[in-house]
Amino acid sequence: MLRGQHGDISLHTAGKLDGVALPDTNTRLTLTGTVLTIGLGKTDVVEEAPGGSIVVRTASGELKLAAEAPTLTVAGSAPIPGTWRVTGRRLSAAPADGQQLPRSRAVRVSATVGTALVASVGKQSWQGKPRWLITPTELGRTAPLTVLTAEGWAQARRAGGIPDTASLKNQFVCHPTSGVARSKPSWNIEAARDASNFLETMAAGCNP
Numbered sequence: 001m002l003r004g005q006h007g008d009i010s011l012h013t014a015g016k017l018d019g020v021a022l023p024d025t026n027t028r029l030t031l032t033g034t035v036l037t038i039g040l041g042k043t044d045v046v047e048e049a050p051g052g053s054i055v056v057r058t059a060s061g062e063l064k065l066a067a068e069a070p071t072l073t074v075a076g077s078a079p080i081p082g083t084w085r086v087t088g089r090r091l092s093a094a095p096a097d098g099q100q101l102p103r104s105r106a107v108r109v110s111a112t113v114g115t116a117l118v119a120s121v122g123k124q125s126w127q128g129k130p131r132w133l134i135t136p137t138e139l140g141r142t143a144p145l146t147v148l149t150a151e152g153w154a155q156a157r158r159a160g161g162i163p164d165t166a167s168l169k170n171q172f173v174c175h176p177t178s179g180v181a182r183s184k185p186s187w188n189i190e191a192a193r194d195a196s197n198f199l200e201t202m203a204a205g206c207n208p
Contacts, residue, residue: 040089049144052083052096063115063151067091068142070111074102082109112138117152121160122186129191132160134172141182148176162189170198174206181206 040046043059052069070082070093081096093109094101101107117140122133134156140148153172156162168189175187193208201208 040086040091042089044089046084046086046091047144047146048084049142051142052081053139053142053144054084054091055144055147056091063147065113066115066117066139066143066147067111067113068139069096070109072101073108073110075105075107082111114139115151116140116155117143117148118155118159121156121162123160126190127192131188131190131192132156132162132168133186133188134160135186136176141176143176145173145176149173152176163191165191166196167191167194170196170201171206171208173198174201177202178206 040056041058041064044064045057045059047055047057049055054067055063056065056067058064067084070084071079072082072093072095073079082093083096084091085094093111114137116137119135119137119140121135124131124133136152140152143152153169156172157164162168168191171189171193172187175181175184181187187206197208
């Protein structure tokens, strides 16, 4: 079942995503019956992040897939946090605490996957210069910092016509670097701020 641009894919068979065509935008995957597995290409590189999310890149470094940490639910039990495990050329969802799942009961796995890190970019004026309001996707909030510094910033620039200046990039990267700022509804950056030094940007709470 595939619904909408930001819809859901529900699988009720073998639980393998090999050959399943995912849309370009983010999709929430839900699997009932077994543990979710994603096939990897022979040269794909997996980057794991704290908290259980992962990023898959091609050998040339292109972002192929990002996946938030999965949630696993054993029939009749409460949901538990999951993580991704690499076994051979497959990514599989597993309990984050390392416990073994019972073979006799169905397991429901749910995770958001895709390549979109930025949902939207709004534009206002602040002190006579542009101000951009960047809203990250769910994946954007959980993706590794290295991915947001590169692909996240590139997506934000494309979506909002943001110039590639050191000041604006420092303000953008500051938000996912800070645990508090990462959770804000939008990551706001202003052209009127002179933030060429990243440490100063961080010390000022992303608002130098």
